Amino acid sequence: MQIIYTDVLVIGGGLAGQRAAIGAKRRGHDTIVLSLVPAKRSHSAAAQGGMQASLANCLGGAGDNEDIHFQDTVRGSDWGADQEVVRMFTHAAPKAIRELAAWGVPWSRVERGDHEITVDGEKQTISENEAAHGLITGRNFGGTQKWRACYVSDGTGHAMLYTMSNRAIAEGIPVHERMEAVALIHDEGRCSGAIVRNLMTGEILAYVAKATCIATGGFGRIYRASTNAIINEGMGAAIALETGRATLSNMEAVQFHPTGIFPSGILVTEGCRGDGGLLLDANGHRFMPDYEPKKKELASRDVVSRRMEQHIAAGQGVKSRFGEHLWLDIRLLGREHIDRNLREVKEICQYFLGIDPAKELIPVRPAQHYSMGGVRTNPNGESQGLRGLFAVGEAACWDIHGFNRLGGNSVAETVVAGMIVGESIADFCDSADGSINVSTALVEKFARKQTQQLANFTLASGTENAFDLTRQMQETMTSKVGIFRHGDQLQEAVNTLQNLLLRSRNINLRSATRGPNPELVAAYRLPRMLKLAQCVALGALQRTESRGAHYRDDYPQRNDLEWMQRTLAVWSEAKDELPTLSYEPLSIMRMELPPGWRGYGAKDYIEHPESALRRQEIDRIIATMPDADRHAHQAALMPFLDKLPPHLRPLNQRLSKF
């Protein structure tokens, strides 16, 4: 077996992984990136909307700063986020975007003079400042007070990922493509690399590294309906879970988007409804007013998603060969409007559905969109359970999103966290902790286990079909651990998943090829995906409240009294059938922004007494410093700068100096 030695092993070639790799490499550590696919094909490329950073250049962003970005993010998270980390994030986001601008991302720019915009269906004219001309512009996004989402036309993620990948190539960082990490090598709580399967040849090899970083993105594919790429199967989080040491957190926090095209799940923008599009059921009946007489189709994302699922459950869905769905009707907007304002939607309809949305209905159904949970890390990105293991990006729960991520905060997280974690990986490698002493016997032990597992699949006299079981898991997750959650159904899901996990040990392969064998891949990924699914389902079952994207119709209130807690999951023993859950309290008394009303959505939540206490304390502290500026106030409430690498600490310059 081939053993490859390196200082830093980054598993995942998306935005997060490559940014972390660049950081480590620049500090002089040999770095190798692994990826299932060519790095530029990672799912980061799919982000269209934008990247949040409080640059405050455009008119809509005027007056924006880290504080407002911080508040939006914490409120968005429904107070599930780690506020210190949110501070680190919002402080470094402008730096990240400026770095990317220097590296070559063609960010859309502010154009001086008059522009016509549409607000609530009304045309308005705004006039951009001369002083801002040519600086990076931003657009409006849900849940934000300012226009803060910087974008590159309709291809933000694509442009960011290409620039990042090109930078990594310039730095001479090798990306070993079509390589899949299948296990982490670890001993006595110290991670020292990974066992990797070459997806082209089926060969097993080992990468031994001082520091290993998981940047494998989301795990949307445990659901049937997902806007995610089909490679987003969460293998990084899963192999961390399988160490029995590293913890995953908030796995039940899964975000759904109302209008995924059915059945493919490809996203169509909210703009369709914003501009006046309607949702219809199998009888062509407009059902949203029945549920939400006031806001109708324009209720918030999670509410609409919930109502749609409810309506389908009530038997009003349109039946098709691939399951049930509803219709999105934008015919009433007229061809001209669609051609001009909804061009992207039109193209998606044309290419993927072969329909003309000006004349025909669009089949839609809510789809899984983002996984807030992941490998639990410290603010510096290191795993809490396993030394030498780091995690970054969607695969991590660094925890700026809590129970609901704001649009545009995710790609921002990938690069900001990448900048920070790259440094801490380098620090770790430089420190005494960094050196490793790994015996080849240990490496071979781990490799042998994987080889054995794979061989078992091809020998097994099993009866189960890997593709069938995968489909059952996805079906279970979508129907029972979806948008609308209920104790009974969650229990059923847990039982089904448990059963599927047992059955997955009895898979029979029809094709015994050991090389590039898609069925074999499905077979060995399935048990791992089931473990993640189980973390989601069990976490959701035990969390008897509704917070952010996690909605329990049997517990519809947010319950700060009992649930100011982060869920932690470990899979202690390989033979276990369920993860072991524990809870990490979120300390209200250390929060800069104590729990309250989000400013939108339901106002009734169960308040924690400490929230009021902390609010008083904050008022008192602020009152003692009448002459201080916002930075001093902030530092008095919740200092965070020391957690950032020194070069990321200076203040951010803006056009207006506050």
Place this chain on the structure above:
Amino acid sequence: MNRKLNLWPARLDLLQSLSGLALVVFVWCHMFFESSILLGKDAMLWVTKMFEGEHFFGEPYPLLVSAIAGIIFLLVALHAILALRKFPSSYRQYHRFHLHMNGLHHSDTTLWYLQVITGFLLFFLASTHLYTVLVQPDNIGPYASSDRIWSGRFWIMYALLLLSAHLHAGAGAYRLAMKWGPASLTGSKAARHKLKTAMWCIIGFFLILGAASLATYMKLGYDHRDHIGERYMPSSHQVQQE
């Protein structure tokens, strides 16, 4: 910065295109002169005389024609050598291109292949033609040419030459426009479409013009088959002599 760039690839590419362009211009003009026969034998004779310099110097210098032919020959040779670099150079390349073209059903790719074939043909046909003109510059004229075409059975060769020269030249001109700019400047598919339509119109025009002239030469040659070698006298002379 002081460094040595190898500028030859650029020069050769430019030279290939310029030689091609020059040839296209020549061939197209040549068609008008050569089709003067359609306007009558006198017109053709007048053109012939012009090329021999008679209108300028008072008496014919057929060597002038040889000189032009020589220059054109060199141009063709230069162009051919440069263009030959682009030919499939091994059976493997040839095979791959064929597979590719047959599957793709893409007109511009097929058009290039047509240029390769017609280029290859021109290599022989144009050389033959030019050789004829080069060694017998005085053997051009309403009757001389017609005799060669009919009685000398050159019409077969000319028909082939006509077809390949114009397909090659037309496609070449279109390619030049796309290759260097004018048409690709706008980047619009509509501009390209127009250009391509223009290309087919021009090719069509010259093929018709050429076919008509050739037919005329053949007719003249047929009528004149018993008097091979006799030169045409301008009609004004004939009147005087009578």
Place this chain on the structure above:
Amino acid sequence: MNNIPLAEEHRMLQIQILRHNPSALLCDSDKGSHLQTFEVEEALGMTLFIALNEIREEQDPSLQFDFVCRAGICGSCGMIINGRPGLACRTLTKDLPDVIVLAPLPGFELIGDLSVNTGKWMRGMSEHLETWVHNQELEEINIDVIEERMEPRLAEQIYELERCIECGCCIAACGTTQMREEFVGAAGLNQIARFRLDPRDKRSDADYYELIGNDAGVFGCMTLLGCEDMCPKNLPLATQIAFLRRRMAMTTG
């Protein structure tokens, strides 16, 4: 609602796939490369992505192909569809005849069946053409201060060229690359055009000439235009190549 289809009546599609597994030559009994026919019942809105997955899950689990985003943005699924390169994930079967022939993109290393190593080719191209911003001062950029300005129009123009998804369709659609492996193809030339346009990249035309001023570069292009006609992102490839050709021909060193 009259246009909501209720009953579904569908064609039986014959999907013929060029099968070949180079790595299996070593171990398994291999039949070399051959065309295998699968029958799939067409469904409403069926794309080749859906059809191929159905074949893999229900008929032949060993069938290899690459999909990542299945939304036409990642460039993984380029293949030859009835003779022409295209993105399989956004090709609807309803736009195709009853018999659909699929083959891997030529010009790239074959991994197996419909899967080719475009990633390796593209990385090689990137390394060779140095497709990143070259700027001496990049090491010392100050990210605390307001970013450099750029004309909005220029940013848009750069993005227009940046839209390439490295799918390889232009390489497969180009007769030149089919004949000559060393040719950088339209994808490579487009990248150079993109960086040339970008004021942040300080390279001169002479620098670019060193990269593409030869027959493996811009002068190798024979203006076959397959690239432009088959690029799924509709990039203005012919315009860019013509532009570079003029620039490079005018470069003096």
